[in-house]
Amino acid sequence: MKMVRGLSILFIVLGVVAIAIGGVFISQGFAKNKLIVDRMEVEKVSLALDPNNPDVYTKVEDINAAQEASDVIAEHRRGIAPSYQELLAGGRYDPTNPEHLMYA
Helix, strand or coil, rough: HHHHHHHHHHHHHHHHHHHHHHHHHHHHHHHHHHHHHHHHHHHEEECCCCCCCCCCEEEEECCHHHHHHHHHHHHHHHHHHCCCHHHHHHHCCCCCCCCHHHCC
């Protein structure tokens, strides 16, 4: 009987620990989302969400919009070179050139 009670207490403690770890992971997710959105705001990243109005830009305000902006940037870069390394090696991108840095 003592062993069953001891196992019950162990499982309850493990359950509480698992819930606490889950809470930590959730808070880290929110913190990461805020960090990414803040960095996008500092860099003034915006996204044309409506293909019918490409001149209307929307500020990146969440992780989904940040992912969409990242995909658009990657697509534009792939139009120049298949990989970032090839972009640098091919001389198509010069990080010391202000024109290239403005696009990047």
